[in-house]
Amino acid sequence: MVPILGLLRGDTSADRVVPPTGFTARLTVFTAAAMAFLAVFALALSLATARLADRWGTALAQGATIRISAPAEQRAAQTEAVLRILRETPGVASARALGEDEQRALLAPWFGPDLPVETLPIPQLVEVVEDGRGFDAQGVRLRLRAEAPGAVLDDHSRWRRPLVRAADRLNLLGLGALTLIVLTMAAMITLAAGAALAANRQVMAVLRLVGARDTYIARAFVRRFTLRAGLGAAVGTALSMGAVAALPRMDAAGSFLTGLGFTGAGWLLPLLIPPLAALIAFWATRYAAMKALKEIP
Numbered sequence: 001m002v003p004i005l006g007l008l009r010g011d012t013s014a015d016r017v018v019p020p021t022g023f024t025a026r027l028t029v030f031t032a033a034a035m036a037f038l039a040v041f042a043l044a045l046s047l048a049t050a051r052l053a054d055r056w057g058t059a060l061a062q063g064a065t066i067r068i069s070a071p072a073e074q075r076a077a078q079t080e081a082v083l084r085i086l087r088e089t090p091g092v093a094s095a096r097a098l099g100e101d102e103q104r105a106l107l108a109p110w111f112g113p114d115l116p117v118e119t120l121p122i123p124q125l126v127e128v129v130e131d132g133r134g135f136d137a138q139g140v141r142l143r144l145r146a147e148a149p150g151a152v153l154d155d156h157s158r159w160r161r162p163l164v165r166a167a168d169r170l171n172l173l174g175l176g177a178l179t180l181i182v183l184t185m186a187a188m189i190t191l192a193a194g195a196a197l198a199a200n201r202q203v204m205a206v207l208r209l210v211g212a213r214d215t216y217i218a219r220a221f222v223r224r225f226t227l228r229a230g231l232g233a234a235v236g237t238a239l240s241m242g243a244v245a246a247l248p249r250m251d252a253a254g255s256f257l258t259g260l261g262f263t264g265a266g267w268l269l270p271l272l273i274p275p276l277a278a279l280i281a282f283w284a285t286r287y288a289a290m291k292a293l294k295e296i297p
Contacts, residue, residue: 023195025224027188027192028193028225028228028281030232031229032228032236032281033233035184035233036232036236036240037239038177038181039182039236039240039273040240040241040273041244042174042178042181043270046171046178049171049174053164053168053171064153064154064155065125065128065153066086066125066126066144066153066154067125067126067152067154068123068124068150068151069123070124070148070150070151078148079097079126081151082144083096083097085140085144085147085148086126089143090133090135090136091130091131091133091134092129092130092131092135094129095126096127098125103122103125106125126151137153137155186280186284189225189280189285190284190285190287193221193288193289194288194292196221197288197292204296205296208296214290217289218286218290222286225284226278229281230274230278233277234274237270237271237273237274241267241270
């Protein structure tokens with residue numbers, strides 16, 4: 001970090017070695033801005049999917065459903081038996097039978113709001129909410145089999161595992177995309193620096209002939225490209241953070257994708273991207289400069 005701080009102080013005489021304009025300058029700034037813009041979204045995706053996996057795992061782990069499929073004349077008795085069993089089960093915070101309106105609301109997305117629930121053989125649903133300890137699902141199933149044969153416990157484990165697994169994989173995908181963006185930025189800045197070094201090969205040879213050290217020559221290119229990359233990344237990061245902030249909030253739309261964004265201290269993480277881009281440009285340009293100087297006889 002100290003060499004980079006030294007570069008920021010600058011050397012006006014060394015700066016004249018590198019042309020201030022040209023396609024390499026525009027390429028470096030544009031590449032850094034574009035990669036920073038994409039990096040913020042990749043970071044937002046990774047953080048959002050991590051929160052989503054945690055939220056899905058917590059929400060589904062604390063809930064269960066009991067489905068009572070019994071003849072109409074036995075349904076009330078079996079429902080009461082199920083509620084009694086749940087009241088006696090350690091780890092169950094609350095349990096209640098869903099009313100007809102609630103069951104109609106659950107089926108409305110598939111059958112419409114006017115579904116005659118009372119005339120159809122729809123199972124009675126019982127909502128179960130666990131406390132922090134959780135309950136013994138296998139023990140509850142055995143009691144239900146003995147006292148309420150028409151009741152089936154669904155602890156949501158078959159739904160929870162695929163959802164959490166999918167969110168975890170999206171999180172890894174976001175981290176992988178972030179890594180790929182960083183590598184692409186390094187490659188593009190190295191190419192731009194290589195083009196600038198090739199265009200100034202004769203200047204570098206003359207400077208060496210008059211006694212300039214390789215570190216002096218390299219520092220001019222390194223400083224210019226480091227500052228260009230940092231500036232471009234700062235612009236791209238600012239634009240991307242503004243775009244993320246403009247996304248609908250999750251509570252406004254209730255969609256999975258609307259959860260994409262930062263919360264709390266997470267808004268500070270994108271601010272690390274411009275210094276990271278400058279650090280990448282520093283080492284990439286330094287590597288390219290020293291390699292080019294070694295090739296000059």
